[in-house]
Amino acid sequence: MRVYIGCFGSGLGHASRMLEVAGELSARGSTIEFSSSGEVASLLKARGYRCNKLPLADVRYSENGEFLVKETLLDSFSIMAKSYGQLADELKNIGRFAPDVVLSDSALPTVLAGKILRVPAFTVLNQLNLTSSHARAGALSRLLSVGTSTGMGRLWKFSDGVFLPDLPPPYTISEKNLWGSSVAKTRYVGFISPTGGENPDGPGLEFAQDGRTRVFWQVSGPPMTRLPFLRKALEFAKELRERFVFVVSGGDPTGSAAAVRTPGGWFYEWCGNAGFYFRNCDVVVSRAGHGTVGQAILSKKPSLLVPIPKQPEQEGNADKAARLGVSLVVSQDDLTLGALEESLSRLAGEGYRARAAELGDLAGGYDSRSAIVDALEAAARKGRRGLR
Numbered sequence: 087m088r089v090y091i092g093c094f095g096s097g098l099g100h101a102s103r104m105l106e107v108a109g110e111l112s113a114r115g116s117t118i119e120f121s122s123s124g125e126v127a128s129l130l131k132a133r134g135y136r137c138n139k140l141p142l143a144d145v146r147y148s149e150n151g152e153f154l155v156k157e158t159l160l161d162s163f164s165i166m167a168k169s170y171g172q173l174a175d176e177l178k179n180i181g182r183f184a185p186d187v188v189l190s191d192s193a194l195p196t197v198l199a200g201k202i203l204r205v206p207a208f209t210v211l212n213q214l215n216l217t218s219s220h221a222r223a224g225a226l227s228r229l230l231s232v233g234t235s236t237g238m239g240r241l242w243k244f245s246d247g248v249f250l251p252d253l254p255p256p257y258t259i260s261e262k263n264l265w266g267s268s269v270a271k272t273r274y275v276g277f278i279s280p281t282g283g284e285n286p287d288g289p290g291l292e293f294a295q296d297g298r299t300r301v302f303w304q305v306s307g308p309p310m311t312r313l314p315f316l317r318k319a320l321e322f323a324k325e326l327r328e329r330f331v332f333v334v335s336g337g338d339p340t341g342s343a344a345a346v347r348t349p350g351g352w353f354y355e356w357c358g359n360a361g362f363y364f365r366n367c368d369v370v371v372s373r374a375g376h377g378t379v380g381q382a383i384l385s386k387k388p389s390l391l392v393p394i395p396k397q398p399e400q401e402g403n404a405d406k407a408a409r410l411g412v413s414l415v416v417s418q419d420d421l422t423l424g425a426l427e428e429s430l431s432r433l434a435g436e437g438y439r440a441r442a443a444e445l446g447d448l449a450g451g452y453d454s455r456s457a458i459v460d461a462l463e464a465a466a467r468k469g470r471r472g473l474r
Contacts, residue, residue, distance in 0.1 A: 087116040087466045090185040090205075092176065092196025093130070095123025095142050096308050098339060099377035100191040101130055103210060103251060103278040107189065108135065110455040114463075119183050121176060121196060125309065129339040138179045140195075141168045173198055180205065186466035189458070194241055201244045206465040209245040210278070210458070212252055212260040212376045213399050246465060248272045249458055251380070253449060257410065259379055262402030276452020277380030286362045289333070289345040289352040294366040296331045299434050301351075302367035302387075304360065305337040306375055311394045312337055314418060315373065322426050323350030330430060333363050361385075369433045371426075374400035374415075379407055386446030388438035389413045390429045392421055411441040 089111055093100045101122065108118050120130045123142035130137040176199035180188060188200030188207040200207030242248060252258050254274040286294065293300055303319045305312050316336055323332035332351035341355025357363065364370065364385040372378045374391040376399070382389040391413050393400035407413035414429045432438065 087111070087114075087187065087463060088183065088185040089116050089118050089462060090180050090183050090188045090196070090200070091118060091120050092188070092190045092193035093120065093122040093126055094192035095126045095140065097375060098126060098129060098306065098337070099375050100193075100210075101126045102280050102377055104189070104191045105130070105133060106278050106280060106455055107210075107458050109281075110459045111462075114459065119179075119185070121179055121193070123172075125339055132339070138175065140172045140175050169195060172196075176200075177202060186469060187462045189462060190245075197245050198241065206246050206469055207244065208458075208462060208465070209242060209248045210251055211242065211248055212250060213263040245271065247461060249454075249461075250274045251276070251278045251376070251454060253277070253452075257445065257448065259383075259403050259406050259410075260376055260399075261406055263399050273457075275454040275457040277377075277384055277449055278454045278458075279377060279381035279384050280361060282361060284359065284361050284365070286359060286366075287345060289347075290359060290362050290366070293331060293333055293352070293363070298329060298331045299369065299430060300367045301330050301332045301369050301371060301430060302360075302363040303332055303334045303371040304357075304378060305335060305373070306378055307337070307373050307394055311373070311397075315392065318418075318421055319371070320348060320353065322423055323348065325423055326350065326427055326430075329427070333357075333367070335360060335363075368439075369430055371430075374404035374407070376403055379403050379413075380449070383407075383412060383442070383445050383449050386443045388433040388442045390426070390433060391415050392418055395419070410445060412438065412445055414438075 091104050091108065093104050111118055118135060120135050120137040121140055122130055122137060123140045127137045127139045172195035176195050180199050180203055185205055188196060188205050190196040190207065191210045192213065197207045197209055248271055250272055252260050252274055253276060255261065305316045305319065319334045323334060327350035334351065334353045335357035336353065336355045338355045343354065343356050343358045345352040345354055364381055364387060367387060370382045370387050370389040372389060372391060374393040389407065389412065391404040391407060393404045395418050404413065404415040408415045414433060416425055416429060
């Protein structure tokens with residue numbers, strides 16, 4: 087089976103999910119080609135896959151990592167033009183590769199190109215709109231949310247199937263980011279979180295045996311959003327080293343994978359064994375990207391979530407994780423040394439650990455990779471029969 091996979095190019099979560107699906111496809115003998123933008127395309131190539139690089143069409147962020155609603159709206163024509171450019175490129179790429187089936191992770195041009203070329207097209211999606219609720223939104227946010235949830239909802243309907251990489255209600259982490267959806271053919275398949283990375287290096291072994299509360303601080307998200315969060319991680323790790331030991335991952339896929347000793351623990355520019363740290367920490371500190379929240383839940387770890395400022399998808403994810411009792415939420419501006427110490431102490435307590443274990447057991451009952459690949463194979467077989 088030949089499978090063409092398009093990944094949205096902002097943040098690494100989409101690529102992480104699709105790399106897991108690609109691993110299952112490869113194990114079953116499929117031939118795969120990717121498309122994406124920016125550093126995501128570079129990551130996919132570094133993992134050994136052919137990846138067609140597309141122009142990046144993304145929302146706007148400030149230097150402190152804040153989602154800029156007004157600037158995104160004002161730049162909407164430029165974003166739209168780049169999206170049309172992506173569609174033109176994908177028509178060429180898919181036409182050349184001639185896949186049996188197309189799979190998109192939040193990349194709408196890939197779906198549209200597949201359907202134009204009459205190739206079965208499927209989508210992995212955990213966000214339909216750019217704002218997570220009407221209640222707190224200003225006029226510009228409401229305009230964005232109504233436009234994206236209504237317009238994009240209609241366009242996603244071109245998919246032959248939509249896989250929701252989440253738990254079904256009432257446990258759905260991304261429920262606020264799917265509000266108002268009328269997209270049919272959806273199916274909850276469970277979280278798609280990275281496997282592997284379970285072989286510890288020397289720092290990992292020391293971390294796992296440390297008697298202090300063990301904290302894995304994962305920095306993630308678009309490049310502009312990382313530095314403010316990383317600075318706080320390294321500063322606070324130093325200040326709290328008497329009670330806590332920290333491993334900080336900088337989230338830079340082009341960075342060094344070697345651990346550097348720092349006051350309070352270790353720092354990786356890129357942590358290739360993050361899976362080990364998720365499983366062997368006591369508490370996770372992270373942004374509230376859907377993939378990271380899901381990985382913490384699958385690892386049965388409570389988490390302190392610090393959403394990207396004014397980033398509605400992450401605000402919605404964090405709010406639901408907190409209501410499920412597996413996370414605490416603090417804003418980037420309110421993340422002081424005292425707030426961090428108090429939050430970590432609470433999360434390391436028995437109550438949060440027990441709820442994280444319970445939800446983790448539920449999440450572990452899903453095999454998202456097999457569910458997606460089984461559906462792709464069935465569509466490919468049906469398509470081949472139709473050509474006879």
